[in-house]
Amino acid sequence: xxxxxxxxxxxxxxxxxxxxxxxxxxxxxxxxxxxxxxxxxxxxxxxxxxxxxxxxxxxxxxxxxxxxxxxxxxxxxxxxxxxxxxxxxxxxxxxxxxxxxxxxxxxxxxx
Amino acid sequence: xxxxxxxxxxxxxxxxxxxxxxxxxxxxxxxxxxxxxxxxxxxxxxxxxxxxxxxxxxxxxxxxxxxxxxxxxxxxxxxxxxxxxxxxxxxxxxxxxxxxxxxxxxxxxxxxxx
Numbered sequence: 260x261x262x263x264x265x266x267x268x269x270x271x272x273x274x275x276x277x278x279x280x281x282x283x284x285x286x287x288x289x290x291x292x293x294x295x296x297x298x299x300x301x302x303x304x305x306x307x308x309x310x311x312x313x314x315x316x317x318x319x320x321x322x323x324x325x326x327x328x329x330x331x332x333x334x335x336x337x338x339x340x341x342x343x344x345x346x347x348x349x350x351x352x353x354x355x356x357x358x359x360x361x362x363x364x365x366x367x368x369x370x
Numbered sequence: 371x372x373x374x375x376x377x378x379x380x381x382x383x384x385x386x387x388x389x390x391x392x393x394x395x396x397x398x399x400x401x402x403x404x405x406x407x408x409x410x411x412x413x414x415x416x417x418x419x420x421x422x423x424x425x426x427x428x429x430x431x432x433x434x435x436x437x438x439x440x441x442x443x444x445x446x447x448x449x450x451x452x453x454x455x456x457x458x459x460x461x462x463x464x465x466x467x468x469x470x471x472x473x474x475x476x477x478x479x480x481x482x483x484x
Contacts, residue, residue: 289470292472292473294475299477300477301475301476301478302413302475304472304473304474307472345412347412347413349473351469351470357469358415358418359415360412360413360414362411362412
């Protein structure tokens, strides 16, 4: 069974700070997706990374997929209170048979 | 429709009652997923449909859980003889096709078993 671990579990920072959250596994994933979830809502897709070593930018968010496709990171520059939420990584195996979510990193950005 | 719609948004039931949760996926999306999300946790996979075929139900916690998608569109997740540990948010998602396509989520049904 594929598992995804995320760290840190909780993160509370001041507005304007930078941060990085991590998604790790011992298994290889064909792709990894990052979602953000706010209270009372379903997760919303931020990005999908497919190629080992790939870097994608979405405004102040930078996503990287590890060379071995076993890990990923999300870096936020100059965090804002609107970035507050639960950040989830999720991925499927190379056989298209399993899809799992990590437990998430709960980010709180204080004004 | 414009997005995935789930109903009801909230459901309170007494232990032992049966409940049915509905999911309307995005029109044209072939794949449909059900997840269970406990408070403070990530979504846990329950089951997955490709059209009307249930391709994977390995995540269903017990035989009290049953899901169907008879016409390849709307899906229903049924829980029989509910227990307190069934209390959670149940999320539905749909995608164009397959496990590795981006999934579009509904806002979930929050189920509370008293």
